[in-house]
Amino acid sequence: HFSARVCRSVEAKVSTTYNDVAEELVNEFKESNCADYGDDKNIRRRAYDALNVLTAMGIISKDKRDIKWKGFPPMKSENGSNSNPALSKERSRLLQEIENKKKEVE
Secondary structure, X not given: OHXXXXXXXXXXXXXXXXXXXXXXXXXXXXXXXXXXXXXXXXXXXXXXHHHHHHHHOOOEEEEOOEEEEOOOOOOEXXXXXXXOHHHHHHHHHHHHHHXXXXXXXX
């Protein structure tokens, strides 16, 4: 639930910094009198960890201290293919090209 708060904060701002996100969360927890999350340093550390996870998932991008919202990755359909028709078409084309190259090598 902490990571979801970080995600919503970055999504709402589109472009922000680590300090802005961390400060917003510190203030939010202070206002709610929530003692479960510990001191300011702990909240900042957890915000940084959540931002690293979002970066690894490709949801945000970080350039030094600047953070930009990229969006959620495309969803997969039940058969495991991308739900985006253009991506599916491109994937099919590339697979066909691979098959053609394999035949050329044989």
